[in-house]
Amino acid sequence: MASRLAKQDRHRRLKELLGADPFITDRELARMFQVSVQTVRLDRLELGIPESRERTRRLAEEATNKVRSVTTGEVIGELIHVSLGVEAVSMLEPTADMAFRRTGIIRGHHIFAQANSLAVALVDAEVALTGTANVRFLRPVKAGERLIAKATVVRRAGRKYYVDVVSRVSGKDVFEGKFVVFAVDPRKEGEGTKKEEEVKEEISLEDRT
Amino acid sequence: MASRLAKQDRHRRLKELLGADPFITDRELARMFQVSVQTVRLDRLELGIPESRERTRRLAEEATNKVRSVTTGEVIGELIHVSLGVEAVSMLEPTADMAFRRTGIIRGHHIFAQANSLAVALVDAEVALTGTANVRFLRPVKAGERLIAKATVVRRAGRKYYVDVVSRVSGKDVFEGKFVVFAVDPRKEGEGTKKEEEVKEEISLEDRT
């Protein structure tokens, strides 16, 4: 039976509690704080904290966006500059999620993912696929270090693009890779008519399920 | 004004729609399908689909827990077999998230991630980091195709492990890569006593969380 907290302390605790678990309702909070539901609502109002459903919704949205933008996004990281078919730059701020817990060192495939997606995005075609990649991880990158990847098309032979990518952390090279990316122009693949497009559409619809 | 769909088709579409966007309310669905709200509710009942708030809540909950295991997990995919320092096999069932929408083809870095994490996990050391990787994407992989990656240590020179990885889809090679992984033994870095082992134990427990 901890005696009731002062308003300020309650506000502090409120933020803490909802930070840890955003699903709590006002009723539950009221019980925890031994105050009325109205008081909790007033507190939320003062602190600009939305209702529980809203909090939940935001979480869900953010999570689906975030996960998607991590996994799905056109480019892993943030696209800073592109000159299609010539060069592109992206920035990635790796989070602790991407690191080995033990050491805080970012797992190689995240750095690869940034570079690979940049190389692919750079190619000016409907669809582009990585063929081969030769990469070197020059030095470890830690969570929080801002990765700048720069991709440059060094040569092009028909559908083949040779793309070099260098990633840097505060100016120092941490990764370099040579990618061969194939441009796949769907117009030159099958019969390239409406029929094929329909098939593709079906597939992509199914994929979303 | 597409005429109203038959029940079956509506059910199919319903699952599709909610798969793509779980936030839609019954009212909105009713409008989309040009049926009454009640009908939508009946449909959901028959299909065992919970209400929108519940869907949102689950998403949010899942997202806060599970999302991490995809990014953070020791090995991307599921570890099927390991013989430390010798060989290892993992399985990955890529989802639509990992694919280009347009084509359903899995983005290269996911395949790379499976291979890379497997190669790293294979190395019998406290910490292992990828040094270089030469990889080839032999043929496209589509969402839903089960990827089996097999990593083999082909040579070892001190702290350097040369690991070959081949990924297959139903027996066919789709990816091959040569990785050079560096074992970083902290015993040769820090002071390395019992105290340290305790720390390690703690850490590896945390890692499993």
Added chain:
DNA sequence: GTAGATATTAATACGTGGTCTTAAGCACGC
């Protein structure tokens, strides 16, 4: 045709988790 099943819609009562407004009760300080 018409009965019977299937599908759809409507109406109503209830529940949860809120919003917004108005009003009242209390304690504290001056």
Added chain:
DNA sequence: GCGTGCTTAAGACCACGTATTAATATCTAC
């Protein structure tokens, strides 16, 4: 005393449901 701050209460409203009952369509088999 009186105001101010904090708390609580009460009532009207809303979104998005569940659960139930009942009334229509619509189609299908006989």
